[in-house]
Amino acid sequence: MMTRRIAFTVNGKEHMLEVDVRESLLDVLRNRLALTGVKKGCSVGECGACTVLIDGEPFDTCIYLAVWADGKEIRTVEGEAKEGKLSKVQEAFLEEAAVQCGFCTPGLVMTTTALVESKKSYTKQAIKRELSGHMCRCTGYHNIIKAAEKALDDKAEQDHECCGKCHQ
Amino acid sequence: MYDIDKYEETYTVEEAIALLQANPKAVIISGGSDVLIKLHEGRMPAAELVSIHGIPELKGVTLENDGTIAIGAGTSFTNITKSPIIQQFIPVLGEAVAMVGGPQVRNIGTIGGNVCNGVTSADSAATLFAFNAKLQIQGSYGERVISIHEFYQGPGKVALAHGEILTAILVTKENYEGFSGHYIKYAMRNAMDIATLGCVAVCKFNKDQVEDFRLALGVAGPTPMRCSKTEEMAKGRLVDEKLLEEIGKTAITEVNPRTSWRASKEFRLQLVAELSKRAFMEAFRKAGGEAK
Numbered sequence: 001m002m003t004r005r006i007a008f009t010v011n012g013k014e015h016m017l018e019v020d021v022r023e024s025l026l027d028v029l030r031n032r033l034a035l036t037g038v039k040k041g042c043s044v045g046e047c048g049a050c051t052v053l054i055d056g057e058p059f060d061t062c063i064y065l066a067v068w069a070d071g072k073e074i075r076t077v078e079g080e081a082k083e084g085k086l087s088k089v090q091e092a093f094l095e096e097a098a099v100q101c102g103f104c105t106p107g108l109v110m111t112t113t114a115l116v117e118s119k120k121s122y123t124k125q126a127i128k129r130e131l132s133g134h135m136c137r138c139t140g141y142h143n144i145i146k147a148a149e150k151a152l153d154d155k156a157e158q159d160h161e162c163c164g165k166c167h168q
Numbered sequence: 169m170y171d172i173d174k175y176e177e178t179y180t181v182e183e184a185i186a187l188l189q190a191n192p193k194a195v196i197i198s199g200g201s202d203v204l205i206k207l208h209e210g211r212m213p214a215a216e217l218v219s220i221h222g223i224p225e226l227k228g229v230t231l232e233n234d235g236t237i238a239i240g241a242g243t244s245f246t247n248i249t250k251s252p253i254i255q256q257f258i259p260v261l262g263e264a265v266a267m268v269g270g271p272q273v274r275n276i277g278t279i280g281g282n283v284c285n286g287v288t289s290a291d292s293a294a295t296l297f298a299f300n301a302k303l304q305i306q307g308s309y310g311e312r313v314i315s316i317h318e319f320y321q322g323p324g325k326v327a328l329a330h331g332e333i334l335t336a337i338l339v340t341k342e343n344y345e346g347f348s349g350h351y352i353k354y355a356m357r358n359a360m361d362i363a364t365l366g367c368v369a370v371c372k373f374n375k376d377q378v379e380d381f382r383l384a385l386g387v388a389g390p391t392p393m394r395c396s397k398t399e400e401m402a403k404g405r406l407v408d409e410k411l412l413e414e415i416g417k418t419a420i421t422e423v424n425p426r427t428s429w430r431a432s433k434e435f436r437l438q439l440v441a442e443l444s445k446r447a448f449m450e451a452f453r454k455a456g457g458e459a460k
Contacts, residue, residue, distance in 0.1 A: 002175055021175035024204070044205045045273055046360055057246075060272045063204045065170075065197075067177065068221055111271070132359030133270025 006070035010035070011079025019066040026050045026061035028069070029076060037077040037106040041135075048134035051107035052076045058111040060133070077106035080113065089113045089151045098147035100138035108134050112148045122152055170207045174216035179223060181306050181333055187218045189308060189331045194218045196333065198226075198242055201269070201277040202285055226280070226335060229253045235341030238304075241280025241334045245292075246271070248279060258339060260349030260368065264295040267353045270360050280334045283319070286326040286391070289363045293320075293392040295351055297384040298370040300343045304336040313338070320391040346372050347380070350450035352443045356430070363387055364431045365439040369447035373455045378402045383415070383448070388423035388440050395422045398444070407452055415448055416441035 029035045041049030045063040053075040080087040178184040197203045206212045226242030229251040245265040254262045301316045349370035355361035366386030372379040383395040398418040425436035
């Protein structure tokens with residue numbers, strides 16, 4: 001077995017790990033760091049369920065060797081809520097009921113987060129294109145697109161105050 | 169876990185070439201969006217990999233002194249589309265590679281990998297054919313440059329020997345200056361799909377007259393291809409309805425698509441005729457022309 005020592009940051013925390021060269025980043029995040037919000041779907045880079053942000057950009061971790069993560073900054077859905085408060089993107093997904101079984105949700109939340117942090121504006125068509133690497137097999141994409149639009153709407157952020165209703 | 173027997177990470181092209189030469193079984197991995205899927209599907213058992221994933225000199229797009237655009241083979245599709253040089257001089261290439269897979273795949277997949285796989289459906293290939301791209305290849309002997317037309321030898325077969333690495337894709341100034349272009353990918357889905365047919369028109373106009381025309385297709389034959397008869401026929405002609413009809417009709421005489429589970433030969437011929445016309449007209453419109 002060949003291993004490599006890698007140092008990377010996951011959700012703001014530094015990790016030093018001895019990883020097997022055969023491991024995908026998905027394997028390491030799920031099995032070694034117990035970050036099971038990173039979902040294992042198709043394993044061939046088609047469904048987007050395993051998407052995380054690597055240095056701020058969305059990547060499918062199922063087709064990303066763990067050794068390549070050396071020196072990278074990684075964010076998974078587990079790190080998005082801060083001090084018990086959901087991120088703006090997570091709130092938007094809740095408010096728009098953009099979740100059914102939830103399997104595609106963590107990946108979609110991460111890609112939408114990258115869009116929000118890009119500080120660019122996106123038309124509905126552009127949002128669809130940016131989210132096209134994610135598959136939802138429950139109901140469709142209507143509410144997911146609405147949630148992304150809400151998260152990307154700066155005005156909504158200013159007006160937004162969590163009333164707690166949608167969490168009950 | 170992936171079925172990998174041996175794995176070497178390299179940080180310079182020389183180092184990668186030396187490791188490849190030392191091991192006849194070694195396979196290059198760059199972005200991984202093809203190799204790792206082959207591994208997952210058991211099509212490359214006990215793989216011995218030489219990774220060029222982290223070689224800095226293979227990444228980025230540069231404009232050389234003589235106006236040649238040099239695209240590092242390890243540049244991701246996303247970074248090609250985002251490159252100001254590509255956007256200014258050959259925007260159609262940025263648009264074509266923006267149709268590969270989905271955003272996550274475009275963040276990891278590289279143009280060098282797309283070309284070296286040698287598949288006819290590669291979204292970058294038809295456009296590179298239209299621009300008469302040259303490929304810069306490095307081996308232990310030094311460097312050689314080969315035309316992309318000679319590089320593709322058959323389905324999945326390219327003129328890259330073991331121990332060689334594609335380092336850059338070059339587009340010279342006379343091949344892009346003054347040209348407008350349009351790429352159309354026809355697939356069953358708008359994303360995460362492989363082209364049923366890919367078609368690009370790269371043209372130069374003098375008002376309503378066709379000065380130069382390159383028509384390149386993917387999935388219209390075993391390799392990406394140009395339609396030289398169609399190109400010659402259109403040169404010097406005025407853009408009108410009659411010319412469009414002839415472009416479609418001539419193009420189908422030059423291609424050799426096959427029937428696959430994606431589409432029948434007959435349907436692909438229909439696509440060749442129709443998309444050639446549409447891509448040409450869109451390139452004309454982008455050049456400031458108005459449809460008559």
